[in-house]
Amino acid sequence: MHSQNPVFIPGPTNIPEVIRKACDMPTLDHRSAAFARIFGPAVAGVKEVLFTRTGEVMIFPSTGTGGWEAAITNTLSPGDTVLAARYGMFSHRWIDMCQRHRLNVQIIETPWGEGAPLARIEAALKADREHMIKAVLVTHNETATGVVSDVAGVRRALTAAGHPALLFVDGVSSIGSMEFRMDDWGVDIAVAGSQKGFMLPAGLAILGLSEKAAAAMDSASLPRTFFDFRDMRKSYAGGGYPYTPAVGLLNGLATSSRMLCDEGIEAVWARHRRIAEGVRRAIAGWGLRPCAATPDLYSDTVTAVVVPEGMNGTDLVKLAAEKYDMAFGVGLGEVAGKVFRIGHLGSLTDAMMLSGLAVAEMCMADLGWPVALGSGVAAAQDYYRKNGLPAVSKAA
Ligand SMILES: *Cc1c(COP(=O)(O)O)cnc(C)c1O
Numbered sequence: 001m002h003s004q005n006p007v008f009i010p011g012p013t014n015i016p017e018v019i020r021k022a023c024d025m026p027t028l029d030h031r032s033a034a035f036a037r038i039f040g041p042a043v044a045g046v047k048e049v050l051f052t053r054t055g056e057v058m059i060f061p062s063t064g065t066g067g068w069e070a071a072i073t074n075t076l077s078p079g080d081t082v083l084a085a086r087y088g089m090f091s092h093r094w095i096d097m098c099q100r101h102r103l104n105v106q107i108i109e110t111p112w113g114e115g116a117p118l119a120r121i122e123a124a125l126k127a128d129r130e131h132m133i134k135a136v137l138v139t140h141n142e143t144a145t146g147v148v149s150d151v152a153g154v155r156r157a158l159t160a161a162g163h164p165a166l167l168f169v170d171g172v173s174s175i176g177s178m179e180f181r182m183d184d185w186g187v188d189i190a191v192a193g194s195q196k197g198f199m200l201p202a203g204l205a206i207l208g209l210s211e212k213a214a215a216a217m218d219s220a221s222l223p224r225t226f227f228d229f230r231d232m233r234k235s236y237a238g239g240g241y242p243y244t245p246a247v248g249l250l251n252g253l254a255t256s257s258r259m260l261c262d263e264g265i266e267a268v269w270a271r272h273r274r275i276a277e278g279v280r281r282a283i284a285g286w287g288l289r290p291c292a293a294t295p296d297l298y299s300d301t302v303t304a305v306v307v308p309e310g311m312n313g314t315d316l317v318k319l320a321a322e323k324y325d326m327a328f329g330v331g332l333g334e335v336a337g338k339v340f341r342i343g344h345l346g347s348l349t350d351a352m353m354l355s356g357l358a359v360a361e362m363c364m365a366d367l368g369w370p371v372a373l374g375s376g377v378a379a380a381q382d383y384y385r386k387n388g389l390p391a392v393s394k395a396a
Pocket of ligand 1: 011063064065066090139141142143170171173174193202
């Protein structure tokens with residue numbers, strides 16, 4: 001295994017050296033002022049990345065999935081109705097978690113490759129005159145299909161329906177990489193994880209809460225202990241945790257959010273958009289297409305590539321790992337085998353991306369796919385040459 005090859009899975013992402021060093025810390029007392037000096041900047045940095053001024057940040061030793069659980073158990077009660085559209089593996093898993101928590105999930109079935117169906121969401125909210133729906137769940141970036149949904153549009157649907165439901169957004173594979181505006185979009189809970197846009201190892205669930213979401217914690221009766229916002233709030237007031245925090249990861253988070261802010265959050269979004277567009281040009285060069293149904297749905301952090309008729313995307317992922325020491329993502333659930341996924345988020349440059357595209361191309365040639373060597377790489381090169389920014393070597 002050649003550990004210097006970048007990974008092209010949609011999380012965990014490549015960890016910049018400076019962040020790895022920040023995570024590598026001697027033990028320190030998490031009840032000391034030294035811990036507060038790490039934790040404070042981490043929370044402040046996350047607020048900037050989430051584009052929130054009024055939101056409250058909570059960070060659990062967990063992963064994105066734990067963030068989902070924290071969001072629902074702190075704000076809802078058994079039997080509550082939530083509204084969610086299912087259009088991929090991650091939206092499906094969030095629905096499944098709600099059902100296992102005895103919530104009544106009103107599901108809008110949506111073809112994989114499409115995003116949150118705004119008109120149907122608005123119709124469902126308008127039809128709910130009694131306001132039984134307590135929360136609307138949106139997977140901002142469906143990592144299984146490479147589809148971005150219009151969160152601002154879901155907020156507009158809530159407004160148009162005059163509906164008071166909370167708006168919960170899974171931003172695990174978008175926050176810190178793609179446009180995300182917690183306050184402007186009226187997001188009540190935003191969920192992220194450490195190992196995607198934040199470029200850290202897995203191990204943190206990162207949440208942003210609106211005042212309205214925070215207010216729900218007192219009436220919510222779903223059981224929770226480890227994830228109880230009330231305990232966190234009490235301990236945060238004293239600069240600490242109700243239990244042992246992941247100190248090294250939090251120090252890494254302070255570093256990574258500073259790196260994102262130094263580059264400029266909007267510049268980070270633009271970099272992801274540019275790199276993603278090069279990937280899309282390459283895919284077109286191969287004569288293939290993304291799983292996302294229309295260009296407005298194209299994700300800038302992950303592309304699921306529909307494989308040629310009769311071929312299997314999982315074969316490509318296996319070959320890339322075994323022959324070239326490079327990681328791509330397999331298709332999940334309904335699209336298993338039918339796609340392979342190229343992750344293009346986190347710490348990534350045009351040059352790194354070209355290496356991934358070149359290896360994907362070699363694998364296709366090895367597997368006898370009808371793709372000419374160079375066809376995709378040249379299309380991406382052409383795009384990056386004309387649209388690349390001068391390299392800024394600020395932090396890394
Ligand atoms: C990765 C991912 C998750 C799961 O996060 P974990 O950190 O693996 O628990 C949830 N939602 C989306 C959209 C993801 O990409």
